Amino acid sequence: MQSNGEAIMTVKEQLFQKLETLLPEEQEAVIQFVDFLQFKRNLQKPQKPQEISLHPLNIIKGVFKRNLQELQETNLHPRNSLKGLWADLPIDITEEEITEARQEMWDFSENIES
Structure with missing residues (x-):
C-alpha cells in the first residue's frame, strides 16, 4: 500500500523494526510485557x-496437575526421602539425644494442657 509515495507499515512490521533496535535484555522486557x-x-x-x-476433588486435581506440570517444566523430582539432606553438615545426633528431646517435648506439652 502507498500513501503519498510512502509505504504504510503494518503494526507487526513496525514492531519488528523497533525490536531489532533494542538490546537483548530490552527485547526480553518486551516479551515479558x-x-x-x-x-x-x-x-x-x-x-x-x-x-x-468448586467441587473439592476438582480443586485438588487442578492443584496436583499444576504442581506436576511445574515439576516437569523445571526438571525437578519430588523428594521421596529426606535422608542425606544434611549429610554434608557436621551434625552428629545420637538416638539417645532424639529420645531425650522427644521426652522434653511431651513433658512440656503435658504442662501446657494442665
Whole structure:
C-alpha cells in the first residue's frame, strides 16, 4: 500500500523494526510485557458457570496437575526421602539425644494442657 509515495507499515512490521533496535535484555522486557498483556486479557474473559467447578476433588486435581506440570517444566523430582539432606553438615545426633528431646517435648506439652 502507498500513501503519498510512502509505504504504510503494518503494526507487526513496525514492531519488528523497533525490536531489532533494542538490546537483548530490552527485547526480553518486551516479551515479558506481552506476556503480561495476554495474562490480563485472559483475566478479563468472562467464564461460563460450567467452566468453574468448586467441587473439592476438582480443586485438588487442578492443584496436583499444576504442581506436576511445574515439576516437569523445571526438571525437578519430588523428594521421596529426606535422608542425606544434611549429610554434608557436621551434625552428629545420637538416638539417645532424639529420645531425650522427644521426652522434653511431651513433658512440656503435658504442662501446657494442665
